[in-house]
Amino acid sequence: MNKDRRDFLKLAGVTVAGIGASSAFHALLSGEAAASGLRRAGVVKTKAETRLGMVIDINKFIEHRGLAQRCIDACHSIHNVPDFANPDHQVKWLWTDKFEHVFVKDTHYRQAEKLQGTPVLALCNHCDNPPCVRVCPTRATFKKADGVVAMDYHRCIGCRFCMAACPYGARNFNWLDPRGKNERGNPLIRKLNRRYPTRTIGVVEKCNFCAHRLAVGELPACVEEAAAYEAIFFGNLNDPQSAISQVLREKFTITRRGSLGTRPSIFYIV
Amino acid sequence: MYGSGRIISALLVFVGLVTFPIWYNAGKAQQPPVLQMPAAEHPECVRDVLYMRTSHMVLLNEWRDDILRKSGPRFGVTTGGVRYERSLQKGCMSCHRDKQNFCAQCHVYTAVDPNCWDCHLEPTSEEALLSWTNEEVILNEEVILK
Numbered sequence: 001m002n003k004d005r006r007d008f009l010k011l012a013g014v015t016v017a018g019i020g021a022s023s024a025f026h027a028l029l030s031g032e033a034a035a036s037g038l039r040r041a042g043v044v045k046t047k048a049e050t051r052l053g054m055v056i057d058i059n060k061f062i063e064h065r066g067l068a069q070r071c072i073d074a075c076h077s078i079h080n081v082p083d084f085a086n087p088d089h090q091v092k093w094l095w096t097d098k099f100e101h102v103f104v105k106d107t108h109y110r111q112a113e114k115l116q117g118t119p120v121l122a123l124c125n126h127c128d129n130p131p132c133v134r135v136c137p138t139r140a141t142f143k144k145a146d147g148v149v150a151m152d153y154h155r156c157i158g159c160r161f162c163m164a165a166c167p168y169g170a171r172n173f174n175w176l177d178p179r180g181k182n183e184r185g186n187p188l189i190r191k192l193n194r195r196y197p198t199r200t201i202g203v204v205e206k207c208n209f210c211a212h213r214l215a216v217g218e219l220p221a222c223v224e225e226a227a228a229y230e231a232i233f234f235g236n237l238n239d240p241q242s243a244i245s246q247v248l249r250e251k252f253t254i255t256r257r258g259s260l261g262t263r264p265s266i267f268y269i270v
Numbered sequence: 271m272y273g274s275g276r277i278i279s280a281l282l283v284f285v286g287l288v289t290f291p292i293w294y295n296a297g298k299a300q301q302p303p304v305l306q307m308p309a310a311e312h313p314e315c316v317r318d319v320l321y322m323r324t325s326h327m328v329l330l331n332e333w334r335d336d337i338l339r340k341s342g343p344r345f346g347v348t349t350g351g352v353r354y355e356r357s358l359q360k361g362c363m364s365c366h367r368d369k370q371n372f373c374a375q376c377h378v379y380t381a382v383d384p385n386c387w388d389c390h391l392e393p394t395s396e397e398a399l400l401s402w403t404n405e406e407v408i409l410n411e412e413v414i415l416k
Contacts, residue, residue: 144341152338153389192391197359200388215337215344 051128051147052209053237053265054223055247056121058099060231067229068096068121071222075207078221080198082178082188091172093207094123094222103268107259115270121232123222124149124170124207125256125264132162132171147237147265148209158202167260170206177201237265303375308365314350315365327384330358359390367393 061068075081075094082091096119103120105111126149132141133149140155141162163171178198181187189198196212199205210220218224219234226232235244253267271277315322317329333356336342346356355361366372369392377384 142339144339146341150338152334154334194391194394195360197389197391200385211338211341215341 047238048145048147049238050145051237051265052126052214053147053235053244053267054123054220055233055244055251055253055267055269057231057233057269058115058118058120059269060226060229061121062118064229064231067226067231068119071121071225071232072096074221074225077191078193078196078210079208080178080189080193080196081205082174082198083182083190084176084188085182089175091174091178091205093205094121096121103254103256107257112270120268121222122168122170122256123266124209125168125262125266126207126209128263128265129261131165131167131262135161135165137161144211146214148211149206150208150211151204151206153197153199153203153205156203158204160204162204167257167262168264171204172206173204174199174201303379305375306371308367308372312352312354312365314348314352316346316348316354316361330362333357358386363393367397369393 072092072094076083076092079093081093084090099115099118099120100111102122103111126147128147130141130143130149133143136142137159138155138157140152140157142150142152144150158173160173163173176188177200178188179200192198210218213220219227223232223234233244233247235242237244237248239245247269248267251269253269255264255267258264322329333342337344337356342356344356345353347353355364363369369387373386
């Protein structure tokens with residue numbers, strides 16, 4: 001067989017390209033499988049020793065009309081949450097919204113009539129599969145070993161990716177200086193709690209499940225406020241002996257937007 | 271040289287202006303800040319003076335990352351057995367209550383501008399007044415070596 005120089009070079013080039021392409025393809029494919037988030041999307045479940053969670057009994061809050069607001073006030077005063085009057089600037093850690101807004105109707109054809117318009121307490125769901133943690137470019141938001149989705153405000157650059165990622169609206173951006181004053185000259189944080197920091201303009205903030213209170217053996221502020229009414233239960237979901245596990249075994253509960261695969265740690269008794 | 275009178279006198283004025291900071295400050299040595307010991311219940315700091323002077327931000331960052339991310343202990347114990355809270359706002363500032371004379375003095379001297387107090391709350395002015403003894407710590411090496 002007569003091979004000239006030109007043919008040899010052609011063949012060599014095609015061979016090298018073929019080898020390179022197949023290894024590059026495999027490298028991309030393996031990365032793709034991880035990036036597509038099969039594990040994170042709920043196919044594989046994590047099994048930690050502790051996963052803190054909460055059960056909110058909506059009926060108790062219907063019975064005791066002022067209770068939700070008292071919980072909110074307790075939370076916001078402890079954590080120096082500012083009160084921006086403009087709803088576009090609103091910052092909230094714990095809030096109420098109508099039942100049909102908290103539990104959206106898109107996957108629920110006919111919600112109970114009597115619950116329409118009922119205010120329901122809402123907060124960060126401290127998801128087992130938190131989208132806000134996935135998108136944070138600086139790891140300012142992270143998931144702790146006890147299941148709490150926490151934030152390090154020092155690292156927050158205010159990109160607001162987490163706000164876009166969170167399907168529960170649990171995150172708010174400080175458009176204005178929270179230490180500032182409103183147009184009537186009153187401070188936006190009515191009374192500073194000097195045992196806790198404020199935030200600053202340009203960072204995102206949210207509920208931290210009162211990690212600072214848990215560390216010293218106290219319950220979250222809202223749980224403590226509602227304790228007398230047995231309206232909120234708090235504890236380790238992964239401990240079968242805990243009070244919250246007991247409640248979850250006995251009562252029928254729902255979570256917010258379960259179809260999204262975020263696996264919330266906040267449950268509601270309806 | 272053509273126009274030498276004007277050129278040389280202008281050069282002299284220029285050199286004089288450029289070196290103005292040198293001869294204006296000549297003979298006036300810049301005094302390092304003088305810090306006072308806080309009049310607090312704790313007899314010692316969490317680390318020695320030299321470490322705190324150079325690396326307090328390292329310490330604060332370690333506390334922050336340990337507590338926030340790893341649920342580390344909120345309290346520590348000094349080598350002398352004093353229990354302290356690992357916190358800027360609740361720990362450091364419970365002894366060093368006067369931010370102006372404690373933090374700001376050196377930060378102004380060394381022209382650093384940390385943003386701690388954008389979020390953390392400094393002790394109130396009433397608290398700050400309670401915080402000082404008459405004992406002075408002069409920031410020079412002789413004191414450390416003694």
